[in-house]
Amino acid sequence: xxxxxxxxxxxxxxxxxxxxxxxxxxxxxxxxxxxxxxxxxxxxxxxxxxxxxxxxxxxxxxxxxxxxxxxxxxxxxxxxxxxxxxxxxxxxxxxxxxxxxxxxxxxxxxxxxxxxxxxxxxxxxxxxxxxxxxxxxxxxxxxxxxxxxxxxxxxxxxxxxxxxxxxxxxxxxxxxxxxxxxxxxxxxxxxxxxxxxxxxxxxxxxxxxxxxxxxxxxxxxxxxxxxxxxxxxxxxxxxxxxxxxxxxxxxxxxxxxxxxxxxxxxxxxxxxxxxxxxxxxx
Amino acid sequence: xxxxxxxxxxxxxxxxxxxxxxxxxxxxxxxxxxxxxxxxxxxxxxxxxxxxxxxxxxxxxxxxxxxxxxxxxxxxxxxxxxxxxxxxxxxxxxxxxxxxxxxxxxxxxxxxxxxxxxxxxxxxxxxxxxxxxxxxxxxxxxxxxxxxxxxxxxxxxxxxxxxxxxxxxxxxxxxxxxxxxxxxxxxxxxxxxxxxxxxxxxxxxxxxxxxxxxxxxxxxxxxxxxxxxxxxxxxxxxxxxxxxxxxxxxxxxxxxxxxxxxxxxxxxxxxxxxxxxxxxxx
Numbered sequence: 001x002x003x004x005x006x007x008x009x010x011x012x013x014x015x016x017x018x019x020x021x022x023x024x025x026x027x028x029x030x031x032x033x034x035x036x037x038x039x040x041x042x043x044x045x046x047x048x049x050x051x052x053x054x055x056x057x058x059x060x061x062x063x064x065x066x067x068x069x070x071x072x073x074x075x076x077x078x079x080x081x082x083x084x085x086x087x088x089x090x091x092x093x094x095x096x097x098x099x100x101x102x103x104x105x106x107x108x109x110x111x112x113x114x115x116x117x118x119x120x121x122x123x124x125x126x127x128x129x130x131x132x133x134x135x136x137x138x139x140x141x142x143x144x145x146x147x148x149x150x151x152x153x154x155x156x157x158x159x160x161x162x163x164x165x166x167x168x169x170x171x172x173x174x175x176x177x178x179x180x181x182x183x184x185x186x187x188x189x190x191x192x193x194x195x196x197x198x199x200x201x202x203x204x205x206x207x208x209x210x211x212x213x214x215x216x217x218x219x220x221x222x223x224x225x226x227x228x229x230x231x232x233x234x235x236x237x238x239x240x241x242x243x244x245x246x247x248x249x250x251x252x253x254x255x256x257x258x259x260x261x262x263x264x265x266x267x268x269x270x271x272x273x274x275x276x277x278x279x280x281x282x
Numbered sequence: 283x284x285x286x287x288x289x290x291x292x293x294x295x296x297x298x299x300x301x302x303x304x305x306x307x308x309x310x311x312x313x314x315x316x317x318x319x320x321x322x323x324x325x326x327x328x329x330x331x332x333x334x335x336x337x338x339x340x341x342x343x344x345x346x347x348x349x350x351x352x353x354x355x356x357x358x359x360x361x362x363x364x365x366x367x368x369x370x371x372x373x374x375x376x377x378x379x380x381x382x383x384x385x386x387x388x389x390x391x392x393x394x395x396x397x398x399x400x401x402x403x404x405x406x407x408x409x410x411x412x413x414x415x416x417x418x419x420x421x422x423x424x425x426x427x428x429x430x431x432x433x434x435x436x437x438x439x440x441x442x443x444x445x446x447x448x449x450x451x452x453x454x455x456x457x458x459x460x461x462x463x464x465x466x467x468x469x470x471x472x473x474x475x476x477x478x479x480x481x482x483x484x485x486x487x488x489x490x491x492x493x494x495x496x497x498x499x500x501x502x503x504x505x506x507x508x509x510x511x512x513x514x515x516x517x518x519x520x521x522x523x524x525x526x527x528x529x530x531x532x533x534x535x536x537x538x539x540x541x542x543x544x545x546x547x548x549x550x551x552x553x554x555x556x557x558x559x560x561x562x563x564x
Binding site for chain 1: 309324353356357364371374377418435
């Protein structure tokens with residue numbers, strides 16, 4: 001029964017993508033402060049003023065102005081001439097594209113995503129784990145008349161519900177799962193499971209089946225299935241989901257599409273492992 | 283004839299989005315160095331090693347390692363566990379989405395872009411000026427059987443050719459145009475105009491017409507028309523283009539779609555000015 005299930009490996013701990021914790025003294029506090037400024041600017045819906053940001057970060061306006069001026073100079077923030085408010089610079093759009101092109105998951109999955117969207121007419125999403133959440137990094141829309149708009153590229157979702165997010169969680173290592181389940185979990189819909197024991201049972205079911213089933217637990221009226229993608233060294237790169245509105249997903253179609261997705265994701269993972277071992281030779 | 287032409291206003295000088303040049307001593311050199319590291323990481327197709335980056339930036343590996351460790355900690359870079367190579371972090375995908383949502387051009391243009399793609403079946407692009415180039419920040423695909431793949435979200439194009447890029451150039455202020463035309467210009471196709479005098483004539487034609495026409499001067503077989511969008515205070519926010527393969531664009535259709543685009547862009551600009559003056563009141 002478990003033959004088609006991919007192996008479970010670490011996706012890295014939340015809040016840290018590197019190999020080991022780095023002591024604070026080995027990090028540049030100025031750069032960290034600049035990233036906090038970026039984060040504060042990104043949080044303001046209509047842009048933020050210098051005073052807003054300095055207050056949010058509890059730094060002097062002098063320090064904050066120097067960092068904002070530098071980020072403006074580097075085009076990572078833009079200052080609206082009429083209001084003086086800062087917002088993130090459009091240069092991030094370019095950097096995001098480069099991040100996508102450099103990541104082993106994006107280029108390798110795009111053909112499969114288009115194929116699945118043509119087969120199912122539904123929305124195909126690609127998600128990766130990022131700071132303990134699922135980050136949507138690619139999206140292909142099928143031709144179904146109703147399209148799920150909730151997961152756009154760049155949006156963040158919790159890991160304990162949905163198709164791709166839950167697949168990421170279920171196929172992570174146990175330490176990561178323990179960490180996620182130790183946090184307070186919230187209900188995205190009335191049907192979201194937030195009890196850690198019940199989530200562990202869903203994880204076991206998902207591992208046995210080889211794919212996740214998210215039945216109205218992330219967005220109402222929406223059903224999705226998700227399967228993980230593994231790269232070099234069995235490292236989990238992320239997960240793909242196929243989903244649409246509930247009337248399109250009776251129990252039979254859920255299992256059919258889930259199995260199709262699981263097998264396609266497993267074939268892709270195998271080709272990535274092979275590609276990486278060939279690179280090791282060459 | 284000029285009544286439908288939008289006003290010409292500054293889009294800001296290349297390499298500087300703020301109001302005035304900031305003296306170097308008022309900028310954080312550490313943050314600037316960290317941004318250079320990001321830039322170097324983004325340039326490496328298959329990821330970059332610490333040594334590559336230190337050499338490219340002419341800094342010690344100690345300094346470089348400290349900056350990379352900080353950027354890794356902040357999830358702006360990711361280190362591939364099997365090769366030790368650094369690539370941009372997928373967190374940029376999230377930041378790009380926030381940058382798009384904060385920019386006044388993105389939210390206001392999306393309805394118009396969908397409308398134009400349904401009317402024309404062609405590809406609609408939204409571009410903004412960034413570091414003296416056109417940066418594609420949004421894209422809506424129509425249902426034409428052949429789709430121009432050259433301009434994806436996040437790609438950069440020169441300003442002296444194409445539909446939206448040339449519209450940005452043509453409706454910029456004269457100082458900006460002088461600066462762009464003082465640089466060495468390259469041919470994107472055999473039909474690209476690179477002679478500054480001829481480009482100035484095309485700019486005059488574009489201003490008089492109210493929209494640009496790019497006829498196989500950016501991509502072979504591709505024709506596009508472009509029109510600028512202006513926001514609060516007449517500040518140019520960027521430009522929209524409609525384009526497709528040459529056989530779909532005879533002279534009559536070019537002028538029809540160009541006029542439709544120009545008028546729609548002018549109406550959108552007027553509504554943005556009105557919205558901003560209402561905000562000023564409230």
